[in-house]
Amino acid sequence: MGPKLLDIDQAAEQLGVPRGWLAKAVTARSVPFTKLGKHVRFAQHHLDAIVAAGEQAPETAPPPLASVRSIA
Known part of the structure; x- marks a missing residue:
């Protein structure tokens, strides 16, 4: 027996998309x-x-800002 095939309604439900x-x-x-x-x-x-095509890599956090000292 071949793979179980889903219709569009079943596939959308399994993917959790409209x-x-x-x-x-x-x-x-x-x-x-x-x-x-x-x-x-x-x-x-x-x-x-x-699902794999929709995966997004996390954005890397920007480096911490260097301490800024005000000139008085």
Whole structure:
């Protein structure tokens, strides 16, 4: 048996995103998916890739400011 495939509603729910966001991403072909005839389906590796593509590295903290002494 092949991988379990999710429809767009199930995939959006698993990702925790609105269905409309995922549908637009599919239309723009900016996320991976499988097309079976007219049906769009997602395997777990597609969802993992979507999450990985959205990961953001933390910004590094700026160095501490040097002590500024006022000239009197």
